[in-house]
Amino acid sequence: MGIPAVLYEIGPGFGGPPAWWGDARALAVHNARAMLQINTRDWRSRALAADDAQAHGRWDEAQPWLEQALPLSGGDPDVAMMLADNDVHTGRLEEARMLYDDARRRSPADPRPLLGLGLGGADRGRHTARGDHMAARRERDA
Numbered sequence: 001m002g003i004p005a006v007l008y009e010i011g012p013g014f015g016g017p018p019a020w021w022g023d024a025r026a027l028a029v030h031n032a033r034a035m036l037q038i039n040t041r042d043w044r045s046r047a048l049a050a051d052d053a054q055a056h057g058r059w060d061e062a063q064p065w066l067e068q069a070l071p072l073s074g075g076d077p078d079v080a081m082m083l084a085d086n087d088v089h090t091g092r093l094e095e096a097r098m099l100y101d102d103a104r105r106r107s108p109a110d111p112r113p114l115l116g117l118g119l120g121g122a123d124r125g126r127h128t129a130r131g132d133h134m135a136a137r138r139e140r141d142a
Helices: 024-038 043-055 059-072 077-089 093-106 112-120 129-141
Strands: none
Touching (some): 024 043, 059 077, 077 093, 093 112
């Protein structure tokens, strides 16, 4: 019985940067994911890794990053909104509603909390005009 062998052809691009290296966003996400392993208090890297997960529909993956990032950031409003939106997508409507309500109190002129409440129906099951509109849009686009 012989020893298994691995055959690999070294082509002209061997040792060069990967294709995504020229994509600033992909490089930033790559660096952020590396920082997650090095610095346990780096909330910006957690938020960026979560943002990337959300952009690819991986809401459950984003949840712990955002739950860690929010207190580390000192309650950064953008991180709070990301967590609230993520809560809606993962079915944590009560948690989302509390975050949206807090954001609305802190910054009454910011429309995002009201949009989030309507989009997710996170206002304790009461349907808002925005929520009804978004539900119809989701059905149409499905």
